[in-house]
Amino acid sequence: MNKAELINSISEKTGHTQLDTLKTLDALLETIEATVAGGDKVQLVGFGIFEPQHRAARAGRNPQTGEPIEIAEATLPKFTPGKLFKDKVVEAHKPKPKPASTGKAKAKTKTEATTTDKAKAKPKKV
Template structure:
């Protein structure tokens, strides 16, 4: 499912136009993003937690050539599924 299909479904469920459904959805993702930018994690009970994880610089390797490569430190958004979410897929 892509964003377009998701918005179409929401449009029906929420009784909104597709444009409004998309605006609503974008507002939510942007709100989550802003919180993460502000160095905050976002916990959604029953769904999961979004966190920004810091990755240290390290030595990697080009799999083609085997050449060693210095990899800079970075940050990535991690999603940790909540208990309820795990259970849905494991029973």
């Protein structure tokens, strides 16, 4: 889903115009970005936490040459999903149980029947 599809979905669910929904979504994202960039976290209970994460400088290696390099320290945004959000995703991707068998034998398709019958047939002697 891209931003336009998200705006369309939200506006249909809320009854607001797409323009009002766009303004609201932009304000939400700008607020989250500004807060995290300022060093604070944004916690939406049940959904997740947006927060800055500091990474210290460390030694690395150039994969092409094998030469050691220094990777500079950085502060990057991090998102940690909340329990309700994780549970919904897990539930949506659980394998569906197979329907119980009725006890009847499954009829072979024409391809299955000829392939199986040929495999069972005795080879001809020459």
